[in-house]
Amino acid sequence: xxxxxxxxxxxxxxxxxxxxxxxxxxxxxxxxxxxxxxxxxxxxxxxxxxxxxxxxxxxxxxxxxxxxxxxxxxxxxxxxxxxxxxxxxxxxxxxxxxxxxxxxxxxxxxxxxxxxxxxxxxxxxxxxxxxxxxxxxxxxxxxxxxxxxxxxxxxxxxxxxxxxxxxxxxxxxxxxxxxxxxxxxxxxxxxxxxxxxxxxxxxxxxxxxxxxxxxxxxxxxxxxxxxxxxxxxxxxxxxxxxxxxxxxxxxxxxxxxxxxxxxxxxxxxxxxxxxxxxxxxxxxxxxxxxxxxxxxxxxxxxxxxxxxxxxxxxxxxxxxxxxxxxxxxxxxxxxxxxxxxxxxxxxxxxxxxxx
Amino acid sequence: xxxxxxxxxxxxxxxxxxxxxxxxxxxxxxxxxxxxxxxxxxxxxxxxxxxxxxxxxxxxxxxxxxxxxxxxxxxxxxxxxxxxxxxxxxxxxxxxxxxxxxxxxxxxxxxxxxxxxxxxxxxxxxxxxxxxxxxxxxxxxxxxxxxxxxxxxxxxxxxxxxxxxxxxxxxxxxxxxxxxxxxxxxxxxxxxxxxxxxxxxxxxxxxxxxxxxxxxxxxxxxxxxxxxxxxxxxxxxxxxxxxxxxxxxx
Ligand SMILES: Cc1ncc(C[n+]2csc(CCOP(=O)(O)OP(=O)(O)O)c2C)c(N)n1
Ligand code: SF4
Numbered sequence: 001x002x003x004x005x006x007x008x009x010x011x012x013x014x015x016x017x018x019x020x021x022x023x024x025x026x027x028x029x030x031x032x033x034x035x036x037x038x039x040x041x042x043x044x045x046x047x048x049x050x051x052x053x054x055x056x057x058x059x060x061x062x063x064x065x066x067x068x069x070x071x072x073x074x075x076x077x078x079x080x081x082x083x084x085x086x087x088x089x090x091x092x093x094x095x096x097x098x099x100x101x102x103x104x105x106x107x108x109x110x111x112x113x114x115x116x117x118x119x120x121x122x123x124x125x126x127x128x129x130x131x132x133x134x135x136x137x138x139x140x141x142x143x144x145x146x147x148x149x150x151x152x153x154x155x156x157x158x159x160x161x162x163x164x165x166x167x168x169x170x171x172x173x174x175x176x177x178x179x180x181x182x183x184x185x186x187x188x189x190x191x192x193x194x195x196x197x198x199x200x201x202x203x204x205x206x207x208x209x210x211x212x213x214x215x216x217x218x219x220x221x222x223x224x225x226x227x228x229x230x231x232x233x234x235x236x237x238x239x240x241x242x243x244x245x246x247x248x249x250x251x252x253x254x255x256x257x258x259x260x261x262x263x264x265x266x267x268x269x270x271x272x273x274x275x276x277x278x279x280x281x282x283x284x285x286x287x288x289x290x291x292x293x294x295x296x297x298x299x300x301x302x303x304x305x306x307x308x309x310x311x312x313x314x315x316x317x318x319x320x321x322x323x324x325x326x327x328x329x330x331x332x333x334x335x336x337x338x339x340x341x342x343x344x345x346x347x348x349x350x351x352x353x354x355x
Numbered sequence: 356x357x358x359x360x361x362x363x364x365x366x367x368x369x370x371x372x373x374x375x376x377x378x379x380x381x382x383x384x385x386x387x388x389x390x391x392x393x394x395x396x397x398x399x400x401x402x403x404x405x406x407x408x409x410x411x412x413x414x415x416x417x418x419x420x421x422x423x424x425x426x427x428x429x430x431x432x433x434x435x436x437x438x439x440x441x442x443x444x445x446x447x448x449x450x451x452x453x454x455x456x457x458x459x460x461x462x463x464x465x466x467x468x469x470x471x472x473x474x475x476x477x478x479x480x481x482x483x484x485x486x487x488x489x490x491x492x493x494x495x496x497x498x499x500x501x502x503x504x505x506x507x508x509x510x511x512x513x514x515x516x517x518x519x520x521x522x523x524x525x526x527x528x529x530x531x532x533x534x535x536x537x538x539x540x541x542x543x544x545x546x547x548x549x550x551x552x553x554x555x556x557x558x559x560x561x562x563x564x565x566x567x568x569x570x571x572x573x574x575x576x577x578x579x580x581x582x583x584x585x586x587x588x589x590x591x592x593x594x595x596x597x598x599x600x601x602x603x604x605x
Contacts, residue, residue: 028436054436058429059462066426066459070402070433073420078433096423200418200434202441204397210412212403212421 007186013148014039014178017107017171018047020155023189026077026105027053030067032060032086035119036175037109040081061086065093065106072102073211075199077159081107084117084125087133094168095134099213101198101228103162105155107171109178112335121175121259122335126313129172130287137225139232141169141239142286144257148182150284156190161239163196165231172286174309176259176340235288242290243282246272250279252354253297255318256307257283259340264307267346276354286314291321298322305353307346308332309339329353363391367416376576378566378583379407381533382475383414385543386446389550390417399442400434402427404456406448407481407568425456428463431470442553444471450480453489453515460519467524467558471549474515474561477568478587485571489513492590497571512590516563520596526558528597532565534583538593545595557599565591 011019018040021029029044045055058064064080071078082090087108097104108129112122129142141161143154154171162169195201200209215221245265247253256264261282268278281297283290298304304326306315315330322328331349333339362368366387373380390396396417403411405424412419422430427445434443452460452474460472479497480486486499490512494503504512520528527549531542542564549560565587567579574582 028433030433056432056436059458062426063429063432063459063462066422066429067433067436069422069426070420070430070435071437072433073430074400074434074437076437078437092423093426096421100421102420200400200420201438202396202398202400203416203418208396208412208416209418210421211419212412214409214421 009184009186010181011148011184012039012179012181013145013151013173014109015043016148016184017151017155017173018043019186020152021079021105022047022051022053023187024077024156024159025190025193026079026159027051028071028076028078029053029055029080030058030064030071030078031080031082032058032064034083034086036111036178037081037083037107039178040107040109061089062093065090068104069093069097069100069102072097072104073100073200075196077193079105079107081109083109083111084113087125087128091134094140095132095136095138096213097168098134098138098140099136100211101166102168102211103166104168105158105162105171106168107173109173109175111175118336119175120335120337121309121340123174123258123260123309123313124335125172126286126310129170130289130317138228139235139287141165141167141235141288143169143171144284144286145171145173145177146243146258146261146282146284147177148180149184151177152184152186156187163193165235166198167231172258174259239285240288240290240292241284242293243284244293245280245282247279247281247297249277251277251302252279252350253301253304254278254280254307254350255283255294255304255314256280257286257314260307260309263341263343264346266343267350270343270347271350271354274351276350278350278354283314289317289321294318294321295323298326303327303329303354305350306330307341307349309335363387365390365396365416367414369413371414372410373407374570376567376569376579377407378477378533378564379475381539382473382564382566383411385533385546386473387415388543389546390415392547393550393554395442395550398440399444400438402431402434402443402445404445404447404451406451408446408448408475409482411446425451425454426459427451428456428459428468428472432463432466432468435468435470444473446473447475448481449474449476449478449488449490453513461522464519464559464561465522465524467526469553469556469558471553471560471562474563475566476515476563476591477566478512479568479571481568481571492586514591516561517596519561524559525561525597526599527552527560529561529595530563530565530591530593532583532588532593534565534567534580541593557601
């Protein structure tokens with residue numbers, strides 16, 4: 001019990017994530033400043049040197065992601081963090097990392113767009129994150145934390161997935177979860193991971209190794225892509241994660257992720273008091289999307305309400321997952337300063353659509 | 356009988372895909388000789404770039420990671436931060452390094468990353484079919500300067516070796532050519548010196564090779580080598596522009 005007390009801290013989401021990254025074995029960070037993720041590089045620039053790691057502020061996000069690619073090619077646990085405009089600049093590098101099967105963690109504490117948009121919370125990067133973002137036929141696992149505790153936990157999961165499947169992994173957070181201070185329970189730090197057999201180290205007494213994404217010979221790229229596709233299929237089978245809240249007896253389901261899911265939970269409690277039997281399904285992995293539970297729930301509930309802080313992006317995946325004929329509605333707020341819906345507003349929408 | 360000349364094992368024995376008279380092959384050979392001389396194969400991580408040089412890894416037998424177009428210096432920085440005791444070099448064309456990758460090369464040089472950059476200046480985009488590069492000479496006709504490069508529209512050819520030399524992080528910067536035996540010998544010596552700069556931990560080393568692209572210059576191999584001598588060298592003088600003896604801690 002007392003031991004567990006030691007593991008409890010009170011911290012911000014962004015710091016919880018940075019702390020977890022180190023405990024999950026990350027020793028290298030490359031990034032370029034942008035709001036609202038500043039606490040991550042600030043924490044890591046302070047803490048990484050203490051554990052023998054390196055922190056480097058790059059000249060741009062283009063440089064950061066390519067430093068990640070280089071460091072990742074050596075089998076090291078590496079990460080970067082940014083927000084909208086910076087994540088856009090990283091897409092070329094993410095595509096190359098996916099193509100060369102180089103793992104790494106990219107954190108997007110997202111803000112509004114398009115363009116410079118604004119620094120308020122947003123879920124407008126859902127398509128960019130889950131549809132690949134960069135050029136070519138690839139996928140990136142995307143994890144969406146719903147609390148500072150999950151900022152912490154998902155950093156561990158991100159590195160697990162990145163190395164298990166040799167892929168870049170994205171954590172898609174938002175400004176509220178990043179800034180929110182809450183209790184976080186820490187785990188034991190992971191022991192150092194063994195170096196993967198593909199890592200570049202210098203060809204000392206062995207054949208040289210090569211990490212590349214160019215496959216020019218006839219049939220070569222198709223073969224490589226199909227190999228990657230097998231991997232994506234395995235990810236889709238084994239890795240979906242989600243949370244269900246009051247779904248057992250629910251007649252109506254709200255589907256939301258991140259900060260919106262958190263607000264929706266309170267709205268559901270409120271609606272339940274009014275006699276509306278609502279529940280929540282919160283995707284934790286946005287890719288792979290939790291198709292199966294949505295399919296199952298859609299067979300028995302009367303209606304699904306998707307709530308998003310964008311003009312409707314995840315709703316496409318819900319439509320693809322639910323049984324044909326399921327009543328699916330969308331309540332969205334277009335992101336910008338002052339547009340985060342209150343729990344009363346979401347409860348009001350439920351009242352209107354579920355009653 | 357004593358063997359005085361052979362292919363260094365770092366240079367893989369396969370037919371070259373380069374066009375006849377292309378200088379990339381010669382520069383690969385010198386690179387392999389330098390790796391061999393200093394016994395670097397076992398501790399080298401090479402970063403290849405995008406251009407005709409992309410197949411570096413088909414010829415040079417070391418651990419290699421492929422960088423996106425222009426980003427090799429950033430990739431090499433990542434490598435360097437994780438394994439500070441390895442030997443790290445990039446091999447980049449002039450479109451790659453001096454156009455799309457200008458930001459990455461300047462910041463890498465300015466950080467004084469202890470790596471070696473082999474820069475192949477053939478004054479043109481080879482792989483994509485002979486378009487203008489930042490290094491294309493004034494008046495030179497290319498696929499995208501059909502009337503010749505004109506400074507009022509296209510700016511001036513950039514001298515990278517001189518441009519980078521004043522940066523504090525740069526320990527060694529030089530320009531060489533491989534158009535004739537005397538230049539080739541000198542190029543080899545200078546490349547060895549650049550490698551030594553890294554081995555001694557002095558900081559960023561840069562060797563610009565003037566290189567012929569007979570295919571996109573529309574010239575025979577002999578004429579192309581002559582163009583290096585008669586047109587390129589007068590604008591891009593050969594020599595060492597920076598040579599630090601010890602690490603300066605400013
Ligand atoms: C982002 C991006 N833009 C454009 C290209 C197309 N491209 C491939 S090679 C190249 C230029 C190569 O020229 P250079 O660096 O001079 O090398 P060379 O082929 O002459 O050796 C370009 C523009 C690309 N691969 N990626
Ligand atoms: S196009 Fe030019 S640079 Fe490319 S291989 Fe041919 S001669 Fe060499």
